[in-house]
Amino acid sequence: MFSIKELKRAFLTSLWFMFLTFPLLVMKVNTITDTVIWRWMNLLYVGVGTFFLSILWKYLLERRDAKGSDSTKNPFNEKISKYMKNKRVKTSAIVALLLIVIIYPFIMSMYQTSIMTTALMYVVLGLGLNIVVGFGGLLHLGYAAFYAVGAYTYGLLFYHFGISFWICLPLGAFLSAVFGILLGFPILRLRGDYLAIVTLAFGEIVRLILENWNDFSFGPSGIANIPRPDFFGQKLRLAQVTNFTYFIAIGLTILTIVLIRRMESSKMGRAWEAMREDEIACQSMGIDITKAKLTAFSMGAVWAGIMGVLFAAKTTFINPASFTTWESIVILCVVVIGGMGSIPGVIVGALIFILTPEYLRAFSQYRMLIFGIALVMMMIFRPGGIIPKIRRSYKFSTDSKETQEGEA
Structure with a gap:
């Protein structure tokens, strides 16, 4: 039960909200007859709704604090991981997923297939940015610049030399990796907000060059x-x-998942995670920070370049308006909402973040409002993401016989 103090606070909140929304929801001016229509029922709806929502919000916050903010202890996550350890269940789930993936374009419309292709492209983009942000801990706000490099690689090479899509695919990846290294060198000593500002500026520089260099x-x-x-x-x-x-x-997408999982378990992947946790301690242990940062930027840029080539081929038209800062923010939201450093989380986050606005078109006027509220709730009640990264733990067990022999 709620205390009198909490009910009083909810009541004052509803009164304050009624006061703020009074001119918009209650007063309606009819310019034809020069009269004011008073809609008092709207004020009542706002007051009652705000009162109960305030109580519900307080209850949810208390429940979150009681359970703790560690989302890795969620019973649902533990149950899923328990089932996935069963080889039979895991094999059946993979086979079912492959069947759905294969038959999807044949049972769905061309429009739905195109939307799913876009979502898959954002899965790869999210996984690429996850190398920089999730594994390396480097806040990157100019990721769309590498996306643009890949798209313009295909567009310009085809326009001037007639080079095909399949040849431009590795070329776009290579040129994006080169740009990633060029970006990485000047910002090796930057961290946090300063790094974010520089990468944001890099993205804008690339966009402005593409927009103004007409020749x-x-x-x-x-x-x-x-x-x-x-x-x-x-x-x-x-x-x-x-x-x-x-x-x-x-x-x-499958190639990206396989390669990134291999990189995560490699020596460089462990260096990225060490750099994310504590850069100074990482460097003191003998890890080459310069190499780790440049590798993270270049490897993350590779996937953006590949998807840029695919984007140009899919849309058949590119211009600088497709590679704004908002595009970088969308990809970053995919990583954060899915779970930084978590490969399954980024996949699920990309599918939800890209597909949800499309399927909310029935609520044309309110779909972005609903989506925004859902994102706010997500960040408050599940800050680790949809599928947070679970830290690896190693247990060392000694055999009793070996112990006894050693003691003898």
């Missing part, structure tokens, strides 16, 4: 008529190429 990038007009991916030189119809692009995105 090079065609300015705001962009590059049109970029060809979609072909199948061994054979041109495909629109429906066929949409499904083909979807399967390309699936293949690149």
